[in-house]
Amino acid sequence: MNETAASDQVRQFTVSVEDDGIRLDRWFKRHLPDASFNIVSRWSRTGQLRLDGKRAAPGDRIEAGQVIRVPPAEAPAAPKPRVERPRLSEDEIAYVNEMVIHRDPAAIVVNKPPGLATQGGTKTSTHLDGLLDGLANERGERPKLVHRLDKDTSGVLLLARTPRAAAFFSKSFSGRTARKVYWALVVGVPEVKDGFIDLPLGKQPGTGGEKMHVDESDAGLPSRTRYRVIERAGNRAAWVELQPHTGRTHQLRVHMAAVGHPIVGDGKYGGQDSFLTGSISRKLHLHARRLRIDHPDGGRVDVTAELPAHLAESMASLGFDLELGDLPLDDVKYSETPEGKRKAASAVAKAKRKERKGERRGRGRG
Structure with missing residues (x-):
């Protein structure tokens, strides 16, 4: 390669015998590696790249003795300034450390409080x-x-302390081998005590992706939740265990609302029907109680988190016995008996009829 101009001006190179017959983009890789394929393509589109005076393309074959005309070298892009995170105060450091309920060389588990994103x-x-x-x-x-x-x-909430642990745990979540158990208070009492909700979910149009809904079109993503009723407060409310078998956004909240038993305090999906009267808090009553997941160094991480104050107070107010919780984790993925399916379908249909009835009342008031 013979260069016949300074690098801050239009440059010309003569193709050597060693480069005879190769593609032009390959020539750049060999001799001007700082000129990326995107840059070479842009030079070609704008007519700045020439071969013996004619416009050239990255895929053109070149011959010994031809002259390649190349624009001036481009200054490297300035590196993006590193965004420095603000230093934490002593109170903030103490706050996040108070959340920790498990720590080992690969993992930290925290009990995230409600209201903290x-x-x-x-x-x-x-x-x-x-x-x-x-x-x-x-x-x-x-x-x-x-x-x-x-x-x-x-x-x-699980945190990984090393890149290796992060990759291992992420694979466990994506492969659905991690077991997650949630506790929730729901309005009313599900007819099926040990049931399975299999309803596809999608983003609700017009909400900018902020809200999900049951979407039984081809666009809906498969979504599966197992639930078990732990205890009931008459017909007013029930304490349920929820195990998501898929990880869709707001899955548990949408599924429970769809079968007519919204999570207490979930105005987003249950509307006014999700709020109980009396001393029951208006906050969301959904808590990630337990996580069981394989550990990258062998064995398992199996951790439970204590209830937040508002949920513990609501449980006490409704007379629930916490000793009845923490049901054994079995290997049954879900109840799929014909009777279970029939009752689940009936509950969904009932919820839809109730929703349509509410819409008719709304139109009548208008």
């Missing part, structure tokens, strides 16, 4: 991800989030 977003400046510097190791390496909880959902 997992990650930042629009109008969300305070979140768990922003507090993770307070859980950094002695080398200053912060743990990594490997799954999420809704802002208003409390409970078990």
Whole structure:
């Protein structure tokens, strides 16, 4: 390769015998590796790349003795300034460490309080991800989030302390080998005490992706939830265990509302029907109680999280006995008996009829 111009001007190179017959983009890889394929393609589109005076394309074959005309070298893009996270206060460090309920060389498990977002977003400046510097190791390496909880959902949240652990745990969640158990208070009492909800979910149009709904079209994603009724407060409310077998956004909330038993305090999906009268808090009554997941170093992480104050108070007010909780984790993925399917379908149909009836009342008032 013979260069016949300075690098800050239009440059010309003569193709050597060693490069005879190769593609032009291959020539750039050999001799001008700083010129990426995207840059070479742009030079070609704008007519700045020439071969013996004629416009050239990256895929053109070149011959010994031809002259390649190349624009001036481009200055490398300035590196993006590193965004420094604000230093945490002593109170913030203490706050995030108080959440820790398990710690080992590969994992940290926290009991996330309700009202704290997992990650930042629009109008969300305070979140768990922003507090993770307070859980950094002695080398200053912060743990990594490997799954999420809704802002208003409390409970078990797993953090990985190393890249290897993050990859291992992420695979466990995506492969559905992790077992997650939630406790919830729901309005009314499900007819089927040990049931399975299999309703596809999708983003509700017109909500900007902020709300999900049951979507039985081809666009709906398969979504499966097992539930078990632990105890009931008459016909007013029930304490249920929920086990998601898929991980869709707001899955538990949408599924329970769809079968006519919204989670207490979930105005987003249950409307006014989700709020109980009396001393019951209007906060969301959904708690990630337990997580069981294989550990990258062998064995398992199996952790439970204590209830937040508002949920514990509601349970006591309704007379529930906490000793009845923490049912054994069996290997049954869900109840799929014909009777179970029939009752689940009946509950869905009943909920839809109730929804249509409400819509008719609304039109009548208008």
